[in-house]
Amino acid sequence: MPKHIWGGYRTIAQHFHITTDTLVPFFLAIAIQTAANPEPLRDLRRDCLVPHPLDEHRVIVDWNKAKTSARLQKAQRRSFDRRRRYAAPNLIEMMLALTGPLLADAPPGQQDRVFLTRSIYAGPTRRSLRNRTEVIEHSVLRRAILRFTKRANQRIDEWNAAHPDSPRASIASFAPALFRGTVATEHYRASGGDILAAQSILNHASVATTETYIKSEETTRLQRQTIARLQDLMVAWVRGSERIDPVPGPSQPRAAVPFGHDCLAPVVPGRDGAERLCPQFGGCLACPGLVIPIDTEHLARILAAIDRFEQARNRLDPRRWNLLYAPSWRILTQDILPDFPTALHEAARSLVAGMPALPELE
Known part of the structure; x- marks a missing residue:
């Protein structure tokens, strides 16, 4: 029977072995869960699943990263609960089963890879065909993703036509290279702006590297909101107003x-x-966390302390005073006192006279 009746080689092939179109959903789902770079993920090896040493329900996915030294063969690791139906280890096991029939035709150097496909190329006259089994190429993956997006948007359009009251958003065009930054941004948002959460997912040694992945208008807005919230907490603490603990649980001792x-x-x-x-x-x-409110009462305490330090300087042994008290006196007079407006000094001096005397320094 002519092939065009059944839809061509692309349609027929998917009944015999995995194709690029059937591989893409697996690749995308695994990429999202692992936050792996697309190139190392394409080279994922068939022995990448490692039993978790402590939890029988978890499985570790192990893969290489291109920038890692050759001496460190397994640089990236992440564990998943395999009880979840579509957890990365379960998807990888499906891929192993689907690509198993292709192993015999794959080049010797690629028979240990997960993402194998068989491509059919037409010759110059379109009469000769040749098969090639290998790890999916980046350009082939990119074209397959475009077809995946097109099919998904067609289904979304059909849904929107049938359900005008609950429309779904179309999928924008994307490339595999964007996945890692998108996954990092989602974890950053879900954690409430904790960049260490995104750093852990991406397995970066430096937070500065992680910041390059999450830069966007949305994350900038989240950062500003986080800073504003922390500033409000600090101001409330300094002013002595009702305290709100930034972390749920028992209040910290004061x-x-x-x-x-x-x-x-x-x-x-x-x-x-x-x-x-x-x-x-x-x-x-x-202390680097020192906070002193700029008001008359606190200035009066500082002036009283400076007076006591200077009185001790006049009667104590100079070496003892320099060793024990001079550092604090310099911080008070050179770092803290200049921050108080001159207009507050007169009122603060009036308060000093009525304050209890500070203990003598020995």
Whole structure:
């Protein structure tokens, strides 16, 4: 029977072995889940599935990355719960079964790959045909994705015609190279703007590299919203208004420190994970998290502290004063005091007279 009655070689071939059109949905789904670069993913090996050492329900997908040193043969790893029907390991196992019939015809150097296809090329006269089995080429993959998008949009158009009250958006044209950045952006958005979540998914050594993947108008807006939220929390803390903990759970302990501000984290985890008193507690002027409100009351406390330091300088041994108290005095007079407007000084001096005297420095 003539081939055109059945739809041509492309239609007939899909009943005998996997084709580029049937391979693309698997490639796209695995790319989304692994956030792998398209080129390393094309070269995914058939032994890429590794049992998880601790969880019997999870499977590790192992693949190489082009920029990795040759000594590190398995640089990228991510585990998945195989109980989910369309988890990456399950899709890869389907691919192994679908491409199994092609292994005998594949070149020796590619018989260990997952994404094998058989292409049919017509000769110059279109009378001679030759088959070629190999890892899907980038250009072939790109054209197959365009056909996939076209078919999907046709189904969407049919749905929209039948359901005008609940239309679906069409799929825009895309390239495999865009997947990694898109996956990173989705994880960044889902985490509420935590770039470390995107960095973990992309397996980057530096956050700066991850930032190049998530730059967009939407992520910039999310970053600004995150900064504004943190600024509101800081202002509320400094002003002493109703406190909102940025992280759900028990409130952090508060501890009074010099000059009237509060320590946000007087207790910190040690190297062994146990809680320890902050090593800078009591020397809070050198703490990078120091916050002192710009108002008359706090300026009065600072002026009183400066007076006490200078009184001690006049009566203590110079070497002792320079060793113990000079660093704090320099921070107060050179770094903190200049930030207070001159107009506040007179009122602050009036408050100093009525404040309890600070203890003598020894």
